[in-house]
Amino acid sequence: MKSIENTNFNGRKVLLRVDFNVPVDENKHVTDDTRIVEAMPTINKLLKDGAAVIIMAHFGRPKKGGFEPEFTLQPVAKRFEELLGKPVLFTQQLLGSGVPEQMARDLKSGQVMLLENIRFYPEETKGGEDLARQLAALGDCYVNDAFGAAHREHSSTAVIAKFFPNDKYFGFLMEHEVTNLEKLMHNAPRPFTAIIGGSKVSSKIGILESMMNKVDNIVIIGGMRYTFTKALGGKIGNSICEDDKLDLARDLMRRMDEKGVKYYLPVDSVIGDKFSNDANTQIVPSGEVPDGWESMDCGPESCRAIRDIIMNSKTILWNGPAGVFEIPAFAKGTSEIATYVAEACKQGAYAAVGGGDSVAAVKQMGFANQMSYVSTGGGAMLEYLEGKVLPGIKAIQD
Ligand code: ADP
Ligand code: MG
Numbered sequence: 001m002k003s004i005e006n007t008n009f010n011g012r013k014v015l016l017r018v019d020f021n022v023p024v025d026e027n028k029h030v031t032d033d034t035r036i037v038e039a040m041p042t043i044n045k046l047l048k049d050g051a052a053v054i055i056m057a058h059f060g061r062p063k064k065g066g067f068e069p070e071f072t073l074q075p076v077a078k079r080f081e082e083l084l085g086k087p088v089l090f091t092q093q094l095l096g097s098g099v100p101e102q103m104a105r106d107l108k109s110g111q112v113m114l115l116e117n118i119r120f121y122p123e124e125t126k127g128g129e130d131l132a133r134q135l136a137a138l139g140d141c142y143v144n145d146a147f148g149a150a151h152r153e154h155s156s157t158a159v160i161a162k163f164f165p166n167d168k169y170f171g172f173l174m175e176h177e178v179t180n181l182e183k184l185m186h187n188a189p190r191p192f193t194a195i196i197g198g199s200k201v202s203s204k205i206g207i208l209e210s211m212m213n214k215v216d217n218i219v220i221i222g223g224m225r226y227t228f229t230k231a232l233g234g235k236i237g238n239s240i241c242e243d244d245k246l247d248l249a250r251d252l253m254r255r256m257d258e259k260g261v262k263y264y265l266p267v268d269s270v271i272g273d274k275f276s277n278d279a280n281t282q283i284v285p286s287g288e289v290p291d292g293w294e295s296m297d298c299g300p301e302s303c304r305a306i307r308d309i310i311m312n313s314k315t316i317l318w319n320g321p322a323g324v325f326e327i328p329a330f331a332k333g334t335s336e337i338a339t340y341v342a343e344a345c346k347q348g349a350y351a352a353v354g355g356g357d358s359v360a361a362v363k364q365m366g367f368a369n370q371m372s373y374v375s376t377g378g379g380a381m382l383e384y385l386e387g388k389v390l391p392g393i394k395a396i397q398d
Pocket of ligand 2: 355356357358
């Protein structure tokens with residue numbers, strides 16, 4: 001792996017791609033700066049070496065082409081400056097105006113500049129080579145630390161790398177992600193359990209198919225398990241279900257059986273008569289949800305069974321909440337599972353948690369630092385575990 005670790009960047013102008021796509025509130029204050037914080041080790045290493053650092057990042061999904069006030073990186077620049085403890089050079093002027101170009105030329109060792117939202121250039125998401133060339137001209141080497149965008153073949157995440165055939169590197173965050181994901185992909189200590197949940201089977205087909213070739217157990221939780229329950233003839237009331245995926249669910253279960261992978265579907269469910277915290281609730285067997293009721297979480301008996309599976313595992317991958325954890329009344333299953341996974345880690349198991357909502361849940365419940373590894377990439381992590389080649393990673397390795 002071409003890491004920045006063993007390279008000295010003294011006197012160099014480094015083009016660094018990061019994932020600064022953070023949430024902001026209506027007053028344009030960054031509400032969660034995790035992604036900025038996580039890029040700091042790489043930035044600090046480059047600055048300590050004596051590099052000048054030119055940062056490329058995207059923010060939201062601007063569509064118009066050109067500057068849009070709603071999507072400016074200005075609020076991010078402000079928070080970044082606070083974390084860095086020194087000025088960040090930033091301009092809302094775009095490339096071609098000459099302003100960022102001049103700023104880059106004048107940039108000195110130890111200085112940092114941030115380019116305005118890279119998605120203001122419509123070419124970026126198309127992987128345009130002209131934009132990549134324009135960006136490449138600003139610096140003399142390329143470091144990619146944007147794992148969250150590594151599954152995209154964009155100008156700043158992948159295409160730009162070709163202009164630095166001998167001078168392209170992974171940042172620390174990227175390296176950490178790849179090292180950890182590789183642990184799950186190859187020779188993970190057994191028993192290996194994948195806990196897969198979330199709202200839709202359709203978004204988890206790839207990871208289920210990939211994991212069934214690697215693991216001993218698959219625990220299927222969240223809303224998506226109701227497609228499986230219905231496929232098995234259960235009554236699911238108003239629970240979330242993808243009716244066009246019933247055959248697929250049957251096929252997945254058949255293939256897991258064939259491969260000798262044990263899959264577990266929760267036996268009981270917490271159901272509600274509406275999708276809110278003041279819903280009436282009851283606990284019923286999973287395949288016996290009455291009409292007018294909707295399953296929102298897994299029940300206590302299921303939690304006990306899942307605990308046994310987790311405590312008997314040496315490797316655990318968890319993606320997808322067990323229930324509608326955003327509503328406190330239905331967060332129990334997810335918080336229980338977080339407790340068990342943390343317990344397993346204390347006993348020496350290796351556990352990885354990934355997925356936008358899963359990571360949010362684990363953080364909100366205070367378990368993030370008790371897991372072996374929490375991925376910063378949602379889609380990127382899923383695609384990696386599906387066995388796909390991520391363009392942002394390949395571009396550095398080629
Ligand atoms: P991740 O982002 O971690 O990959 P997903 O996006 O697949 O996870 O799924 C997260 C969503 O699944 C959450 O918003 C949660 O409310 C929802 N969910 C979990 N269980 C249920 C359920 N029983 N009914 C409806 N939605 C559910
Ligand atoms: Mg999600």
